[in-house]
Amino acid sequence: MAQEDEHRIEIITAGYVYNFARLAVWPDLPKQHPIKLCISAQPYFFDIFRQFSGKKVAGRALKIVEYSEQIHNDCQILFIDINTPVKIQNECKKLKLSSNVLTISNQPNFSRNCGIIGLFEEDNRLRFEINIDTIKKSNLRLSSYLYKLARILRNKDL
Secondary structure, three states: HHHHHHHHHHHHHHHHHHHHHHOOOOOOOOOOOOEEEEEEHHHHHHHHHHOOOOOOOOOOEEEEEEEHHHHHHOOOOEEOOOOOOHHHHHHHHHHHOOOOOEEEEOOOOOHHHHOOOEEEEEEEEEEEEEEEHHHHOOOEEEEEHHHHHOEOOOHHHO
């Protein structure tokens, strides 16, 4: 089995995350500041994300870094993989303190718990949901195009 077949879902997931970055706006971020995408994932998955390092996102370079608690507040995007030791329940407390981080995960119920974008498989396809109340509380803006493609959640629906 080729590596591309073996890691098909991870490759697609990384592409989704990159496109989410392209369709997000951080109004408080200085124009010269790179977009830092912090990844909490297994090494092979992190390597898949590296292909996007240096690409432009809204005129800024995308910087791919491995997530650690020390850099938490310096991330513009945080992706937490389902196969990572990082526990969502612990991260939710930290994430609520930071309103300028686009949080994305493929962990079940991520967007229902505290995240902005949750990825899930349905009918053999990768889909995503956006928690509209969480994004409204943040300092971020997402393209209306994403809302048209997503399943929209509201905290009252949970």
